[in-house]
Amino acid sequence: MSLTKSHKFIISGGGTGGHIYPAIAIADEIKRREPNAEFLFVGAEDKMEMQKVPAAGYEIKGLWISGLSRKLSLDLLKFPFKVMSSLWNSKKIIQEFKPDMAIGTGGFASGPVLYMASQKNVPTLIQEQNSYPGITNKKLAKNASAICVAYTGLDNIFKNDNVKITGNPVRVEVFQNLPTKEEALAFFGLEKGKKTILSVGGSLGSRNKNNAWKAQIEKVKESNVQLIWQTGSVDFKNLSNNTSLQADNIKILEFIYEMKMAYAAADLIVSRAGAIAISELCLVGKPVVLLPLPWAAEDHQTKNAEALVKEEAALMIKDVVANEELVPAVLKLVQDDTLLKQMGENIKKLGKPNATKDIVDEVFRILEEKKA
The missing domain is CATH 3.40.50.2000 (Glycogen Phosphorylase B;)
Structure with missing residues (x-):
């Protein structure tokens, strides 16, 4: 697909390789199609994405965010402050970078990033790897421009008409x-x-x-x-x-x-x-x-x-x-x-060898609709 304008993408995903690899694979495919595209990854500041993403050749910024502790602890007491901090910094990052789209592949940082993007009317795409989504993606789904999933039946869970079965990006x-x-x-x-x-x-x-x-x-x-x-x-x-x-x-x-x-x-x-x-x-x-x-x-x-x-x-x-x-x-x-x-x-x-291609097709479909 040939586009006259180079686009800017915020991509958020991390915590485990299962979130990081799809994020990098999606960025690589976008870059293959649009070499001048700009990317900014956003992750959790103490997680593995802070090393893996730069190693793949992309810039990343970290948020002070973590999962919600299930037991009474100092981490649990810190959690509300982490959420407020990450929302504030996500808003600042979006205002400064001015992305054309925000893409989330899961992990602690994707929640505040995609939430603030949707508040700023930036199109968002969620890539859900699992057969049952987590709380964060379920909450983000209603405002997402598209949700790319790997399993059937998730259209009954996500309150969104734009659920697409694409599969997960893998090392084909x-x-x-x-x-x-x-x-x-x-x-x-x-x-x-x-x-x-x-x-x-x-x-x-x-x-x-x-x-x-x-x-x-x-x-x-x-x-x-x-x-x-x-x-x-x-x-x-x-x-x-x-x-x-x-x-x-x-x-x-x-x-x-x-x-x-x-x-x-x-x-x-x-x-x-x-x-x-x-x-x-x-x-x-x-x-x-x-x-x-x-x-x-x-x-x-x-x-x-x-x-x-x-x-x-x-x-x-x-x-x-x-x-x-x-x-x-x-x-x-x-x-x-x-x-x-x-x-x-x-x-x-059940294999989906064209998952990355199909997800990025969806990315550019959304951008075309936004331009129209």
Whole structure:
């Protein structure tokens, strides 16, 4: 799309990679289409976006804001002052930068930024990653120009006629030109002809998932399957040095840099149920066992997992019973070729490889309407 005027965008999203990555991906796609566009990110001043966004080449300003504490504490007492401060500073940022649009991808700062933008008649777009929105996005929705979502049914929750199912921005390049299964197994030093399980848990890892594998590792050793076990940085040293966990059919890794290889090797994937993780898994098209993080905000990981279970695209194991149920369920499922095939086909149908493009199409549609 060719536009005569270069636009200015405020983008707010952070706290976790699940909010930061979509924000950067959207900015990158806008910049690809409109190289002279100007961007200003707004985040929470002590959160990871303050490092990740500049590393991606964008300017960011921080607000003094955090989530609402659920217990009586100094943070709870500070919260009203943080809200007032962030609203005041958001207003100041908007007045000075004069954006043509404000885009929110979630996180503490997106609430005050999008609220003040709407008060100043700046068009706003919300990108909701999860199957059930948080309180902030539900409140912001009524004034949003568009809401881009990854799951069906959210039009019944958001009080807005402009809900668009686009999916979540993901690293599409990870899923293109995958190596063959044989190449991937050789990369990890694993045998051909054996079912392979991939267990992933992010850069830090998942303590409860690691404990579940550890608790029943003898069943894995005795089985005719192979396990690629990405532990994360927190538990890696203890687990990799534990001789009782070592076996030829178990590969314990701190982090996996070649995710293409890992996805290609896997017959079954075990993962948490964060929104971006699920969006990537849908593009992979491999059957998955989800272990939702129970203390995620609004319990959104459980709701994300339930949305896939409803489509017969995943199996869910509750965190509280992981030690007893995860390994037996995984070992049973990985041997059921019929069910593996059906789950893989079902999850593939949910993939949205053009999510970033579709979201940015919506951005420019709104700008065109504003200009008309």
